[in-house]
Amino acid sequence: MQTEQPIRIVIAGGGTAGWMAAAAFARFLDKRFRIILVESEAIGTIGVGEATIPQIRLFNASLGIDENQFIAATQASFKLAIEFVGWTKGGRYMHAFGDVGRENGLLAFQHSWLRGKAEGVAKPLAPYALNNAAALANKFQRGPARTAKLLPEMPYAFHFDAGLYARFLRGLAESGGVERIEGRIVSVARDGENGDVTALKLDGEREVAGDLFLDCTGFRALLLGETLGAGFEAWSELLPCDRAMAVPSERARDFTPYTRATAHGAGWQWRIPLQHRTGNGIVYSSAHLSDDEAAARLLAGLDEKPLDDPRPLRFTAGKRTSFWKHNVIALGLAGGFLEPLESTSIHMIQSAIERVLKLLPGKRVGQVQRDEYDRQTHLEYDRIRDFLVLHYWANDRDEPFWIDRREAALPDSLRHKIELWRASGQIVRGEADLFSEVAWLQVLAGQGIAATGYHPLADAPSHDEIAEYLELIELLNAREVGQMQDHAAFVAQHCAGKA
Numbered sequence: 501m502q503t504e505q506p507i508r509i510v511i512a513g514g515g516t517a518g519w520m521a522a523a524a525f526a527r528f529l530d531k532r533f534r535i536i537l538v539e540s541e542a543i544g545t546i547g548v549g550e551a552t553i554p555q556i557r558l559f560n561a562s563l564g565i566d567e568n569q570f571i572a573a574t575q576a577s578f579k580l581a582i583e584f585v586g587w588t589k590g591g592r593y594m595h596a597f598g599d600v601g602r603e604n605g606l607l608a609f610q611h612s613w614l615r616g617k618a619e620g621v622a623k624p625l626a627p628y629a630l631n632n633a634a635a636l637a638n639k640f641q642r643g644p645a646r647t648a649k650l651l652p653e654m655p656y657a658f659h660f661d662a663g664l665y666a667r668f669l670r671g672l673a674e675s676g677g678v679e680r681i682e683g684r685i686v687s688v689a690r691d692g693e694n695g696d697v698t699a700l701k702l703d704g705e706r707e708v709a710g711d712l713f714l715d716c717t718g719f720r721a722l723l724l725g726e727t728l729g730a731g732f733e734a735w736s737e738l739l740p741c742d743r744a745m746a747v748p749s750e751r752a753r754d755f756t757p758y759t760r761a762t763a764h765g766a767g768w769q770w771r772i773p774l775q776h777r778t779g780n781g782i783v784y785s786s787a788h789l790s791d792d793e794a795a796a797r798l799l800a801g802l803d804e805k806p807l808d809d810p811r812p813l814r815f816t817a818g819k820r821t822s823f824w825k826h827n828v829i830a831l832g833l834a835g836g837f838l839e840p841l842e843s844t845s846i847h848m849i850q851s852a853i854e855r856v857l858k859l860l861p862g863k864r865v866g867q868v869q870r871d872e873y874d875r876q877t878h879l880e881y882d883r884i885r886d887f888l889v890l891h892y893w894a895n896d897r898d899e900p901f902w903i904d905r906r907e908a909a910l911p912d913s914l915r916h917k918i919e920l921w922r923a924s925g926q927i928v929r930g931e932a933d934l935f936s937e938v939a940w941l942q943v944l945a946g947q948g949i950a951a952t953g954y955h956p957l958a959d960a961p962s963h964d965e966i967a968e969y970l971e972l973i974e975l976l977n978a979r980e981v982g983q984m985q986d987h988a989a990f991v992a993q994h995c996a997g998k999a
Contacts (some may be wrong), residue, residue: 506534507863510702510710511684512538512723516662517832517849518683519669520559520714524853526676527563529860535677538700538708540684544796550772550779550860551579551843552657554597559850563672571995575667575775578757578987580635582843584946586763588896593624593946594758596631597655600938601973607957610941612966614925614954625945627974630654630940630981631751635758639984647980657771657843659759681708685717688727698828711882713828713865714796714856721834724817724820728828731821732836738889738908739817740901741767741839741923746811750804755988761841762801765789765899768841769801775996777807788901813841819881824870829856836881841888844934851880879932886914887943888933888938894947918949925954 511518518537556727559569581596601609616622616896626632631654645651683702691698699709715723724730752773767784782798795810819836832849854878854949859869892905920926927937
C-alpha cells in the first residue's frame with residue numbers, strides 16, 4: 501500500500517508574516533502537512549508594525565510561548581493604549597485598551613457619561629478607563645485588580661522589535677519541523693490546464709513544488725499580484741498618505757507603556773518605546789510634504805539621538821481585489837496596506853492565519869472556500885479602514901491636508917456610525933469590526949464629535965446618583981493605579997535578561 505504524500509504548504513517570503521504563519525502551522529498541523537518556507541537573506545523586510553493590540557497575546561499563548569521569555573527576546577515593552585496628540589487643535593486623548601467605565605444595568609457607560617456631561621458632573625473619559633489612568637501614570641501590572649473586585653484585569657499588548665520577533669518565531673517553527681530554504685525566487689511555475697501555481701523556481705536552477713502557497717513577498721505580491729494578476733483597490737481618496745520614514749533612536753528616558761501618534765501638517769508621527777531603543781516614524785502625503793521636509797521633521801521630533809538615517813517607504817493604502825486565487829493566499833503586505841495608526845498590521849497577519857487554518861483545503865480547493873475567505877478579509881479591511889478614516893476626518897486643523905480630510909466624502913458605513921452616535925449616543929459593532937464600542941467611543945469623543953442625545957434610561961438616576969456613580973469609578977481606578985509598579989521597573993524585574 502502506497503503512503504499518501506503530505507500536502508505541501510509553501511510560504512514564499514519570511515519576515516513577520518512568513519514566520520508567524522510558519523510557527524502557527526508547525527504548531528497546529530500534523531504530519532499530513534509539510535511546511536516549507538523560502539526566503540533570501542539578500543532581500544530586506546519591512547518592519548512597519550512594532551506596536552500591537554491585545555490579540556497578539558492569544559497568538560503567542562497558542563504557540564506555547566512564555567511571555568517573559570518573548571519580551572526579553574524581542575526587547576519588548578508593554579502597551580496599554582495609544583495617545584493621540586494634535587489631531588484637534590491643542591488636543592490630546594488616549595485610545596486605551598479595555599473597559600471605559602462600567603455598564604449601568606442595560607446601559608452602556610457612554611449614556612451615563614453623556615448624561616453626566618449634560619449636567620456638569622462628568623470629566624473627560626480618561627479617569628474612567630483603568631488602562632488610560634495607568635498609562636498616564638507610567639504604571640503597569642498583570643493579573644486581576646488588587647484593590648477592588650469590581651475592576652477588570654487590564655488588557656495589554658506589546659511594543660517589540662519586529663525583526664527580533666521574526667527570528668524568535670523562526671526558532672519555534674524550525675524546531676517544529678518547518679523546512680527553511682535560502683534562495684531568491686526568480687520565477688513561478690503554473691499548471692498549464694487549471695492555472696494553479698505548481699512550484700517556485702529559485703536561483704541556482706532549484707525548484708520548490710507545493711500544493712498550497714502563501715504569498716508573504718510584501719508589497720510586490722509576487723505570487724498573487726504579479727503571477728496571478730489579482731487587482732488592487734486603492735483608497736487614496738480616503739487615506740492619501742503615501743510615504744513613510746522610519747528611524748530608531750536611543751532608548752527613551754520616558755519609557756511609556758503606550759504608543760504615541762502625533763499629528764503634523766501633512767500626516768502624523770509615531771513613537772514606540774522598546775527596551776533597547778525607540779522606534780520612530782513619520783507618515784505623510786507626498787502631495788503636501790517633500791521627502792526632505794519629512795526627514796527633517798522626523799529627526800527634529802525625536803526624544804533622543806538617532807541611531808541610523810531615516811529609511812523611506814512608499815505605499816498606497818488599499819487592498820487586493822482578491823486575497824485567495826487558485827492555490828495562492830496573500831498574507832501581510834502582499835494582501836494590502838493600512839497605515840499603522842491603530843497598530844493593526846501584525847494583527848491582520850494573525851487573523852489571516854486563523855482564517856487559513858479554519859478554511860484549510862486538502863489536495864483540492866473549492867471556490868466556495870476562496871469566496872468565504874475573501875468575504876471575511878474584505879470586511880476586516882473595510883472596518884479597519886473606516887476607523888482610520890474617522891481619525892483624519894474628525895479634525896479642526898487649518899492646514900490644506902487636514903481641510904481636505906474634513907471635506908472628503910465618507911464611506912456609507914462610517915457615515916452611518918457617526919450619525920447614529922450624534923443622534924443618540926449609540927455605537928453598534930458590526931460583523932468583522934475589530935474595534936469595540938469603547939474603542940469607537942474614545943476616538944469619537946476624543947476628537948470632538950459630540951452626541952446630542954443619549955438613551956432615555958440614563959435619566960432614571962437622580963443628579964446626585966449619577967455624580968456619585970461617576971466619581972466612584974474614578975476613585976476606584978485611581979486607587980488601583982496608585983499601588984501599581986512603575987512600567988520600567990516592572991520590565992526590568994520580570995521580563996529583562998531571560999531570553
